[in-house]
Amino acid sequence: MKRFDISDLEMLVPFGDLHVGYGTMNRQKVDAVVDFIQEHDCNWIGMGDYIDNTPPQHKYFDWETTDLSPQDQVIEYCEIIEPIKDKCIGLLNGNHEVRSIRSGYDPVKQILRILKMPMEKHLKSIYLFPIKTGRVRYDVFATHGSARGLYFSTKPGYKMNKLLALSGLADADLYLMGHLHDTMSNEIKKIGMEDGKMILRKKWFAMTGGFVEFIDFEKGLESYGASMGYTPIDTGANVILFEKGHKEIYVERIV
Numbered sequence: 001m002k003r004f005d006i007s008d009l010e011m012l013v014p015f016g017d018l019h020v021g022y023g024t025m026n027r028q029k030v031d032a033v034v035d036f037i038q039e040h041d042c043n044w045i046g047m048g049d050y051i052d053n054t055p056p057q058h059k060y061f062d063w064e065t066t067d068l069s070p071q072d073q074v075i076e077y078c079e080i081i082e083p084i085k086d087k088c089i090g091l092l093n094g095n096h097e098v099r100s101i102r103s104g105y106d107p108v109k110q111i112l113r114i115l116k117m118p119m120e121k122h123l124k125s126i127y128l129f130p131i132k133t134g135r136v137r138y139d140v141f142a143t144h145g146s147a148r149g150l151y152f153s154t155k156p157g158y159k160m161n162k163l164l165a166l167s168g169l170a171d172a173d174l175y176l177m178g179h180l181h182d183t184m185s186n187e188i189k190k191i192g193m194e195d196g197k198m199i200l201r202k203k204w205f206a207m208t209g210g211f212v213e214f215i216d217f218e219k220g221l222e223s224y225g226a227s228m229g230y231t232p233i234d235t236g237a238n239v240i241l242f243e244k245g246h247k248e249i250y251v252e253r254i255v
Contacts, residue, residue, distance in 0.1 A: 010133040010242040013037050013254070014142065016047025016094060016178040017210030020080070021073035023065035023221045024213040025052075026235050030080060032255040033237050037084045042239070044087055045127075047178035047208045048094020048144030050077045051107055058099070065221055070100065074107050078114045089129065090121040094144040094178065128170050134244040141172035145179035154230040159184060163205045174204045174240065174249055181210030183238050185251040204249040209237035 015033055019025050037044050051073035054061045068076065081088070097107050108122050123142075131138045147153035147162060159180050166175040167188075185206040192201040214232040215222050225232075241250040 008244055009250075010131060010244060011040055011042035012089075012131065012140070012240040012242070013042060013044040013237065014047050014176050014178070014206070014208035014240065015044045015237060016092070016144065016208055017049045017181050017212070018077065018080070019049055019052040019096070019210070019212050020077045021054075021066060021068035021070070022052040022212055022223075023067055023219060024216040024223045026211045026213050029235055029237075029255045030211050034080060034084055036239065036254050037087060042087065043089055044084065045089040045142055045176070046091035046123075047142065047176065048092045049096040049178065049210075050091070050094070050111065051096065053096045053100055053107060055100070060224065062224070065223070070105075070107065071110075074110050074114070078111055082115060085115050085117055088117065088121060090123040090127065092123045092127060092142060092144050092178075093125055095146065126169070128172060131242055133242050136242070136244060136247050138174060138242055138247070138249070139172040140174045140176065141166060141170040142176040143169075143178075145177035147180055153180065154225070154233075156184065159207065160186060163207055164188070166205065167203060172203070173247065174206070176206055176208055176240075178208045178210070180207060181212060181235070182207045182233050183209040183236055183253060185238070187249075202247070202249075204251065206238055206240060206251045209235070211235050211237075 018030055053070045091108050126143045128141050159182055163177050187202055187204045189200045189202055192199055212223050213235055214226050236253055236255045238251050239254050
């Protein structure tokens with residue numbers, strides 16, 4: 001990560017797509033993100049897919065890559081985030097949570113109950129919230145996201161189009177999306193008005209990473225993405241850095 005003067009910046013870590021219980025989850029990188037949040041005492045938002053949550057009857061269940069039951073996955077996830085639970089803005093649903101919510105089991109509610117966190121931190125599918133830094137206010141739109149392109153959903157152009165399309169859902173300064181396990185980011189400019197004059201306004205976009213390795217060579221395990229012929233990507237997560245004196249955002253890799 002680049003060296004910044006932290007005193008001039010507000011920090012936010014979007015943290016999701018861990019898939020606890022999946023055999024190729026990179027626990028070392030997960031722990032590195034937790035350590036980063038603790039070290040910098042910064043807020044974070046859960047981007048969904050905290051647990052793999054694939055029961056044996058599910059069409060995607062693979063006994064080789066699933067080493068915990070959904071309930072034990074929840075317990076392990078709670079152990080991971082317990083040291084940083086007080087810095088959590090809230091937890092969005094991911095598609096791996098939704099798959100059991102439809103049948104009456106809500107993993108996010110269970111996580112909040114175990115950790116004694118307010119139920120208001122259950123953010124459902126989309127969340128628009130402000131970050132105030134001195135004289136500057138940033139509006140942040142976060143969603144787990146989705147992809148219907150199958151093989152094409154792993155291509156950089158497809159991912160970027162899905163990310164940029166979020167600006168059609170909400171008016172925000174920053175747009176965050178998970179699900180596709182990438183850490184790509186972008187910024188665009190749009191014409192706006194200020195004090196009766198036309199100006200150019202920036203909007204920032206960031207995918208929030210993931211922790212499922214394409215192949216775990218030590219364990220000899222292939223991920224679902226490898227078996228489907230998806231494009232390999234580097235696992236990891238971003239930190240979002242907000243300037244306090246003027247409106248500027250930086251997106252940097254943590255790990």
